[in-house]
Amino acid sequence: xxxxxxxxxxxxxxxxxxxxxxxxxxxxxxxxxxxxxxxxxxxxxxxxxxxxxxxxxxxxxxxxxxxxxxxxxxxxxxxxxxxxxxxxxxxxxxxxxxxxxxxxxxxxxxxxxxxxxxxxxxxxxxxxxxxxxxxxxxxxxxxxxxxxxxxxxxxxxxxxxxxxxxxxxxxxxxxxxxxxxxxxxxxxxxxxxxxxxxxxxxxxxxxxxxxxxxxxxxxxxxxxxxxxxxxxxxxxxxxxxxxxxxxxxxxxxxxxxxxxxxxxxxxxxx
Amino acid sequence: xxxxxxxxxxxxxxxxxxxxxxxxxxxxxxxxxxxxxxxxxxxxxxxxxxxxxxxxxxxxxxxxxxxxxxxxxxxxxxxxxxxxxxxxxxxxxxxxxxxxxxxxxxxxxxxxxxxxxxxxxxxxxxxxxxxxxxx
Ligand code: SF4
Ligand code: SF4
Ligand code: SF4
Ligand code: SF4
Numbered sequence: 001x002x003x004x005x006x007x008x009x010x011x012x013x014x015x016x017x018x019x020x021x022x023x024x025x026x027x028x029x030x031x032x033x034x035x036x037x038x039x040x041x042x043x044x045x046x047x048x049x050x051x052x053x054x055x056x057x058x059x060x061x062x063x064x065x066x067x068x069x070x071x072x073x074x075x076x077x078x079x080x081x082x083x084x085x086x087x088x089x090x091x092x093x094x095x096x097x098x099x100x101x102x103x104x105x106x107x108x109x110x111x112x113x114x115x116x117x118x119x120x121x122x123x124x125x126x127x128x129x130x131x132x133x134x135x136x137x138x139x140x141x142x143x144x145x146x147x148x149x150x151x152x153x154x155x156x157x158x159x160x161x162x163x164x165x166x167x168x169x170x171x172x173x174x175x176x177x178x179x180x181x182x183x184x185x186x187x188x189x190x191x192x193x194x195x196x197x198x199x200x201x202x203x204x205x206x207x208x209x210x211x212x213x214x215x216x217x218x219x220x221x222x223x224x225x226x227x228x229x230x231x232x233x234x235x236x237x238x239x240x241x242x243x244x245x246x247x248x249x250x251x252x253x254x255x256x257x258x259x260x261x262x263x264x265x266x267x268x269x270x
Numbered sequence: 271x272x273x274x275x276x277x278x279x280x281x282x283x284x285x286x287x288x289x290x291x292x293x294x295x296x297x298x299x300x301x302x303x304x305x306x307x308x309x310x311x312x313x314x315x316x317x318x319x320x321x322x323x324x325x326x327x328x329x330x331x332x333x334x335x336x337x338x339x340x341x342x343x344x345x346x347x348x349x350x351x352x353x354x355x356x357x358x359x360x361x362x363x364x365x366x367x368x369x370x371x372x373x374x375x376x377x378x379x380x381x382x383x384x385x386x387x388x389x390x391x392x393x394x395x396x397x398x399x400x401x402x403x404x405x
Binding site for chain 2: 017019020025026027028029030031032033035037038051052057060061064065068161162163164165166168169218219220221
């Protein structure tokens, strides 16, 4: 059964109240909420090459109506984000119906149909002063000493225009009170923001949380290799805690909400 | 509950980045960059990201206000435009057309800018036309 028929059935059977997928409008592929009230739109239903965080839209809808049953067309990255949002109690799996479609390669899946995430291009100046998007992190560590790594990251961070795009677009950034807007941590009104603190605050929050969807790096107008940074954070989380965010429904080792603390102190060089 | 996305253009500066408004039950809930837009290619500055805040601001003007006796009074468009036209005519007659200047903007369309300079030159009779992007 094709996806349009599946969505129609889910809506008509009342399995979902709204289904989030894409449609074509004025030549753009954009997200759309399909409901019983706009069944005629279904003929334009698309699985877009462009990725938007539909699960973030789902959290916005759930905020307004907690028991809303939501269907989502999901690639692997969307599914990882959903898993993470379930474990952080931002969405509940009973209310979400994902329909899986082909996806981009990721740490948890090799399958690759989506051409959207072609390797990014890095210009020569950036290669010389900054960080190549596609460099292997191991080689980056081997080829650059501490000082060089620091200066390369500082070059990247100094380009930040503090648009908050990395946070705004991120499916797993859902805090009502974001540390990046806390004047005690990040001075308001300064550009570039206080570096490297601005970026490191976010990087530490992404430990055990970033599901490596790459949306932040796509949205960064300053071309800062954010995904590279968060991947390295989570390599440590994986080595030390054996945890990959979004891979399953296991709670992050850093979860401190709830009755039980699962974080076990262990030496970093374990 | 309905949720749709409406493509638009950022109204903050002359770059003209493509945005997508997330509209939930008829109200703009958040702003996203339009990924397929040739100008900004899925990126925005902080102003673009915050468009929904001013659209939904309680301080937003939704009707024309005319100042009478030092206080702003709500008026209809007809009243406001008549009031403005009357006073422009008065200024023009007393001080000449060059006492009036027209400021246009990078945030509006070419066509609107064209019409504004036409109004300045043909209707008011002044070459005092300037533009915020020339600062
Ligand atoms: S890759 Fe970026 S946008 Fe995606 S989950 Fe990680 S931090 Fe968030
Ligand atoms: S940057 Fe940190 S505090 Fe801000 S929304 Fe993301 S996880 Fe929350
Ligand atoms: S998206 Fe890039 S430029 Fe914008 S705040 Fe994040 S790191 Fe800075
Ligand atoms: S998002 Fe920023 S750069 Fe783009 S049009 Fe709006 S104000 Fe200008």
